Amino acid sequence: MSEFKGLKPILYGGREVWPLVEGGKGVSATNHASSGAWAAAGGIGTVSAVNADSYDAEGKIVPQIYDAMTRRERHEQLITYAIDGAVEQVKRAHDIAGGNGAININVLWEMGGAQQVLEGVLEQTRGLVTGVTCGAGMPYKLSEIAQRYNVNYLPIISSARAFRALWKRAYHKVADLMAAVVYEDPWLAGGHNGLSNAEDPLRPEDPYPRVKALRETMRAEGIADSVPIVMAGGVWFLREWNDWIDNPELGQIVFQFGTRPLLTEESPIPDGWKNALRELEPGDVLLHRFSPTGFYSSAVRNPFLRELEARSERQVPYSRVSAGEHTVQLDVGVKGKNFWVAPRDLERARGWAAEGHTHALRTPDDTVVFVDPTERETIRKDQSDCMGCLSHCGFSSWKDHDDYTTGRLADPRSFCIQKTLQDIAHGGPIDRNLMFAGHAAYRFKQDPFYSNNFTPTVKQLVDRILTGD
Numbered sequence: 256m257s258e259f260k261g262l263k264p265i266l267y268g269g270r271e272v273w274p275l276v277e278g279g280k281g282v283s284a285t286n287h288a289s290s291g292a293w294a295a296a297g298g299i300g301t302v303s304a305v306n307a308d309s310y311d312a313e314g315k316i317v318p319q320i321y322d323a324m325t326r327r328e329r330h331e332q333l334i335t336y337a338i339d340g341a342v343e344q345v346k347r348a349h350d351i352a353g354g355n356g357a358i359n360i361n362v363l364w365e366m367g368g369a370q371q372v373l374e375g376v377l378e379q380t381r382g383l384v385t386g387v388t389c390g391a392g393m394p395y396k397l398s399e400i401a402q403r404y405n406v407n408y409l410p411i412i413s414s415a416r417a418f419r420a421l422w423k424r425a426y427h428k429v430a431d432l433m434a435a436v437v438y439e440d441p442w443l444a445g446g447h448n449g450l451s452n453a454e455d456p457l458r459p460e461d462p463y464p465r466v467k468a469l470r471e472t473m474r475a476e477g478i479a480d481s482v483p484i485v486m487a488g489g490v491w492f493l494r495e496w497n498d499w500i501d502n503p504e505l506g507q508i509v510f511q512f513g514t515r516p517l518l519t520e521e522s523p524i525p526d527g528w529k530n531a532l533r534e535l536e537p538g539d540v541l542l543h544r545f546s547p548t549g550f551y552s553s554a555v556r557n558p559f560l561r562e563l564e565a566r567s568e569r570q571v572p573y574s575r576v577s578a579g580e581h582t583v584q585l586d587v588g589v590k591g592k593n594f595w596v597a598p599r600d601l602e603r604a605r606g607w608a609a610e611g612h613t614h615a616l617r618t619p620d621d622t623v624v625f626v627d628p629t630e631r632e633t634i635r636k637d638q639s640d641c642m643g644c645l646s647h648c649g650f651s652s653w654k655d656h657d658d659y660t661t662g663r664l665a666d667p668r669s670f671c672i673q674k675t676l677q678d679i680a681h682g683g684p685i686d687r688n689l690m691f692a693g694h695a696a697y698r699f700k701q702d703p704f705y706s707n708n709f710t711p712t713v714k715q716l717v718d719r720i721l722t723g724d
Contacts, residue, residue, distance in 0.1 A: 259494040259723030268385035278513025279361025283680035288521040291351025292713035304360040307340030321642040330643030334368040338375035357385040364392035377404040398429035407434035413449035415472040435483040443489030445693035450551040480506030487511035494723035514693035547650035547669040555690040569625040571600035588615030616667040637671040644673035
């Protein structure tokens with residue numbers, strides 16, 4: 256391997272910064288402490304504006320309690336919490352940065368009330384936020400919002416095709432504020448990602464040709480090579496990306512780190528989560544489809560995720576009348592006689608019921624899944640407690656506009672994402688909650704930097720990254 260070329264600073268938001276971005280990780284996994292420190296070290300810190308924490312007069316986190324009667328009212332509470340929290344996080348991060356680096360905010364376009372939240376935050380943080388990164392969906396309106404508040408925008412995409420659609424429809428009108436394009440690799444990045452129906456979750460593609468195709472698309476649309484592409488997902492040692500640096504085929508490249516900043520002194524995630532990251536092995540992060548967003552996402556394959564896998568395996572198709580191979584009536588788990596299944600599936604269903612999975616819950620795909628009474632109670636309660644955290648939720652059938660329903664049956668194979676992410680971020684059990692991580696997280700265990708339980712500060716991590724390690 257040739258000697259590490261090293262990085263040169265880039266101009267972003269009117270000042271020189273390292274081409275290193277801290278990934279903005281969902282609910283409370285990236286906050287003012289980590290992003291402020293990343294900016295203070297000269298990089299681009301990212302405050303997560305997805306239901307961020309706010310604080311009381313004593314500096315304690317304000318619990319987000321949803322006591323309104325209806326989902327719509329709880330959704331309004333959620334938007335208020337989200338704006339208040341993100342504004343507080345941005346102000347604190349800006350103070351910590353002390354005029355160094357830059358502060359971005361990250362939103363998911365698929366979060367409930369995304370536009371309202373983004374506008375509410377930008378309105379109250381003028382001059383503090385350099386740019387907005389946004390993915391999870393097709394955020395066509397991102398550019399016009401950025402223009403209104405005069406901030407940079409950095410769309411997150413996972414293919415040249417997705418970028419081209421956004422550019423043609425909206426972004427070409429606000430070309431001057433598009434500061435970079437984030438390529439988030441669907442097979443390597445943690446959290447939600449944009450794997451399309453044309454791509455196979457089990458057959459990862461090399462990111463180089465995909466990023467090269469993105470640059471070619473950008474050039475064809477007249478976008479200068481000085482507009483960076485941010486490589487996100489799977490980045491650990493920069494020396495492994497040596498041939499990407501100063502590469503005329505790719506133009507300016509910036510690197511995003513999502514997983515490594517989780518294990519720092521300033522990272523807000525609880526110690527249990529940090530310690531678990533040190534023990535992961537290759538293959539312990541699963542690309543799965545249980546998220547109520549409908550997107551693929553990557554998380555640690557802990558007991559929480561294994562239970563969702565097992566639940567989906569206890570599933571049989573049915574029809575309302577005897578038809579085709581559905582020739583026998585289901586006699587366990589359901590009330591009524593109009594559930595017709597295949598004979599072999601009746602045997603399987605009886606077996607599951609005998610093991611204690613005595614309740615069959617209907618899914619939107621004309622199947623039933625078998626769960627035990629406790630699981631059923633949790634699913635029903637979580638569905639009725641829905642606070643509208645997504646624009647469309649498969650788990651609760653919530654939609655954040657028009658008639659407030661997706662019109663589809665709520666899906667018991669999924670889960671309440673807001674509940675589990677809030678819980679794990681605030682000290683809940685790591686084996687009973689969704690634990691997002693990128694696919695390179697197993698490297699914590701292999702990387703000598705972290706030996707003897709060493710936890711670096713963000714500054715130590717950034718300095719280390721800049722050496723190529």
